[in-house]
Amino acid sequence: MKVDVVVIGGGAAGMAAALKVSEQGARVVLVERDERVGGILNQCIHNGFGLHYFREELTGPEYAERFKKALEEKDIEVLTNTFVKALDVREKKLVVVSEDGIRILETKALVYAAGARERAFGSLMVPGDRPSGIFTAGVAQRFMNVENRLPGKRALILGSGDIGLIMARRLTLEGVEVVGVVERLPYPGGLLRNVIQCLEDFGIPLFLSSTVVEVRGRERLEEVVVAKVDENFQPIPGTEKVFEVDTLILSVGLIPQIELLEDLVEVNPTSKGIATSNLGQTSIEWIFAAGNCTAIYDLVDYVTYEGEMAGKYAALYAKGERFGPKVAVKAGENVMVVQPNWYDPSEELTLYVRTRKVIEKGRLVVGSFEKTFEELVPSEMLRVKIPRRHLNGLSEIVVEVKEE
Amino acid sequence: MSALKRLVCVQCPLGCKISVELSDTNRILSIVGNRCPRGEEYARDELENPKRVLTTSVRVLNGEYPLVSVKTNKPVPKSLIPELMKTIRNLKVEAPIECGSVLVEDVLGTGADLVATRTVRRAKG
Structure with missing residues (x-):
């Protein structure tokens, strides 16, 4: 089977990515090892999902169902009960296994959205x-x-x-x-x-x-x-x-699931997930990644945004567009986790930051950008958009939280 | 004399920290710290009659899955939750069930409907 983009993982990130690829007019196939898509949302029957993305409060299954419906309406090919066994980086081929046996998928770009494992x-x-x-x-x-x-x-x-x-x-x-x-x-x-x-x-x-x-x-x-x-x-x-x-x-705790790629691509030293740019691009240019396999996010809404970003740029890559150069993003003072790893000016930089400790009042400093936050705790992740003008001319972006 | 009561809104994951100023007769004088109108409603309810959205699941007959997840479509009094769980535990519904369909109207007279939060198709064969 030959496609433009393969998406691995049918959770929140993978579903969003597959929909974006298809929106760009590229041919996509979504590979999911479970018997249905939705990922962890299927079992999170409590509410509190979707307040950012849908501006209403949903339960996990409801959140998943909106994407499942959209996948069906767009007629996106989904291979359930299917596991990716191997990846041939040079030939851009994937070996997948299902009840029907072994199949080879040939692709131009890949979105890896394998989620996380529990400790x-x-x-x-x-x-x-x-x-x-x-x-x-x-x-x-x-x-x-x-x-x-x-x-x-x-x-x-x-x-x-x-x-x-x-x-x-x-x-x-x-x-x-x-x-x-x-x-x-x-x-x-x-x-x-x-x-x-x-x-x-x-x-x-x-x-x-x-x-x-x-x-x-x-x-x-x-x-x-x-x-x-x-x-x-x-x-x-x-x-x-x-x-x-x-x-x-x-x-x-949750651990980003990176097995398939860990020996191939760079890993984010702060999250232990797959390192990506703000476009979702990894250190191998045709491979993109999004969601909890890159860093553990607080909200599924954030995972959806990042899945969409990776899907969009994987589709553009498959059509022949190239991106870069990228600027490294690094964790500075009081920062435990920062995602993404690189900034590509093709898109504005949206940063996800987790502090190392409880900070009563802290000033987030990124290039010439500064913003003060109160009651920062490691368990609550910050999501901040950094306007381009604050990052002009930087050879490296250090993200710091200064105590006030 | 007035007293300050501090609450954390549970209506959404933002978790606004709300301060309610109470008179010595426990009348609400002011509510500050909420970032939306739901926070004010929450603070009022929390002091007078605390409410929660209940999410749980209901047994499904002849479905592709044994359970359908459900929610009350509005917050219900916290004190009624144990009784609601008893009612829901004895409930069985026949597949297929559409996400969003009402399984019980006005459950236990709360004014809230019990609504399916996923689609469960009929089992094959």
Whole structure:
């Protein structure tokens, strides 16, 4: 099969990218490993999506359904239950596998939109037994919201990111007793609104500056030991507390999924995702990337915008346009994550910035651009458009947040 | 004497920090910090009768999936949520279901409809 653009991944970024490619009049095929498109949105049945992009509040499945409908209306070819096995960078060919066997896709440009993976229990090095009953939040969410299965009866949640908080509410609503949410930082990882409507509404305790130090259980989880931690996240002896639970839910972070490309393209050192320009272009000029495989975004709306950008420029590339040169974007003082990695003046620079710590009042400085923000927290990402005139003549763009 | 009550609006992910000034008889004197009218409504409700949009799922018969995700199409009193969950748990709907279709009108007299938030087609075969 010969196309102009292949899009890998049918989540929010991939669907937006495929639609943009088709809008540019280029031929696109979307490859999705699941049985349907929509990605993680399909299992995020809570609301709060779409306020920026659609100017209304939607649930995850509703947000996904708008794009699914558009893909159908535009008659965009979607290969579901299909996995990309290999990529031939020189020949611009992809080997894909599905029930029908192996197929080769020949393309002119690629949009990689593979999303993220959850950090798993094994990577936390928690001492103790290895019983059943330990789930990542996303797996528990899929069980409950898609497959109609409850993970257990009495649960503790490790990690207070938004997924952890939302799962605390979801479990409680379905009759699972949630004994608490454990967070190693001195402040919650998720949005304040979720602390209120997911924990406080249901009287679920939040244990800050604490972590899980041991799990016990023969076949099924029986006990989880929680202890306070010091400022270096080291458990403080004597502060241990034992929770009798059959379920431990982990919400301890997302990792950009980059396997297919990691040895081929440059990686963003701040996000550990695929490095891209503000056009979505990677260090290999015919490969574009967007969404959570480039950096973990706070809002799906942002993922959609970036997916559209990558789709547009992949289509233009396939038609023979070339872009550049690019200027490097680097993280400076107090900046933990900055996306994108390069600035291409073909488009205005939209920056996504996560600070390294809580900052009461901070001044974002980018070239000659300055803007002051209040109450900056690492869990809430800034999205800022930097007008071109502030970046003229720079050989390198350093993004800094100065404390005031 | 007046008192200040601080709230974080939960209507959308912006999470505006709202301050409500209350008189000594708990009358609302002023509401500041909200960036849209929904914030003012939220602050009023939160002090008098807290409300939330409920999202959950309903069992599907003969569908390609066993569940359809649902929401109340407007916020419902927080105090009614446990009872609403009981009602919804006993509900079964027959596929096909269109996204946006009303599954229960005026659920438990809240004035809110229970609406499907995804399309579930009928199972093949």
